[in-house]
Amino acid sequence: MIALLRIVELCGGSIMIDGIDIAKVGLNLLRMNIAVIPQDPILFSGSIRTNLDPFHEYSDSRLNEVLERVGLKRELNSSCSSSSLKNLSSLPGSSTSNAVKTLSDQVMEGGSNFSVGQRQLLVIARSLLRGAKIVIMDEATASVDADTDARIQRVIRNEFKDNTCITVAHRINTIMDSDYILVLDNGQALEFDKPDVLLKRGGLFKDLVDAWELEHKCENR
Numbered sequence: 001m002i003a004l005l006r007i008v009e010l011c012g013g014s015i016m017i018d019g020i021d022i023a024k025v026g027l028n029l030l031r032m033n034i035a036v037i038p039q040d041p042i043l044f045s046g047s048i049r050t051n052l053d054p055f056h057e058y059s060d061s062r063l064n065e066v067l068e069r070v071g072l073k074r075e076l077n078s079s080c081s082s083s084s085l086k087n088l089s090s091l092p093g094s095s096t097s098n099a100v101k102t103l104s105d106q107v108m109e110g111g112s113n114f115s116v117g118q119r120q121l122l123v124i125a126r127s128l129l130r131g132a133k134i135v136i137m138d139e140a141t142a143s144v145d146a147d148t149d150a151r152i153q154r155v156i157r158n159e160f161k162d163n164t165c166i167t168v169a170h171r172i173n174t175i176m177d178s179d180y181i182l183v184l185d186n187g188q189a190l191e192f193d194k195p196d197v198l199l200k201r202g203g204l205f206k207d208l209v210d211a212w213e214l215e216h217k218c219e220n221r
Helices: 027-032 048-050 060-069 116-130 145-159 197-201 206-220
Strands: 034-039 134-138 164-168 181-185 188-193
Touching: 027 034, 034 116, 048 060, 048 116, 060 116, 116 145, 181 197, 181 206, 188 197, 188 206, 197 206
Parallel strands: 034 134, 134 164
Antiparallel strands: 181 188
C-alpha cells in the first residue's frame, strides 16, 4: 500500500497499472485514482457536505446521490438488528427514518456523534464521489459488528464491482469472492492464487477457512 501510493519510492522493480509505470505519473493524478478505506474511518468537525467534499468540487445533487448509494439517506429497515446502524438519535437534524437528513448535518470532531458503521459508510461515500479506479480496504470492517459488517460488504460489492479492490482482512468471509488471495505470515508471502485453487491445494489458507467455518458453525448452534 505504501509503495502503491508512492509514500515511499521503490528502490528497484516497478508497479504497473494498465501498462503504465506509476513512477512516471504525477503524484496528484496517481492518488486521485486511489481511494483508501481504513479500519478507523476519519471524519472532521464540520458538516456532512465538508466531509464529503472539502474542496467544494461537486454539486449537492451529486453528494446526495452518493449518500443514497451507500444507504445513508435510505429509510432504515425497522427489522434491522444492528444497534450501530439503528441508533440515529445522536445524529443532529436526523429523523428516525433517515440516517442523514441534510448535507448541513453537523459532524463533531472525529465523527463522535456517528456510529462506527455510519462513519465507515461516509468514508465509502467519499470514495464513490471521487470515482477512484483502485480501492484499498484496510480492515475496513474490523471494528464493527457482524450485521454492520454484512451491510458494508454489500455496499462495497455493489458499488465497487467495476473497480480494482485490494482488501486487507482477517475476516475470511470478506475476501472469499476475491479474484486472487495473497496469504502473509510474519511479513512473508506464503501463498498466492485463486481462492478455489488454494482450497484444493491445502495449506495455511485452507486451515484458516476451516477454522472460520468451524467457528461459524459453533456460533449458529
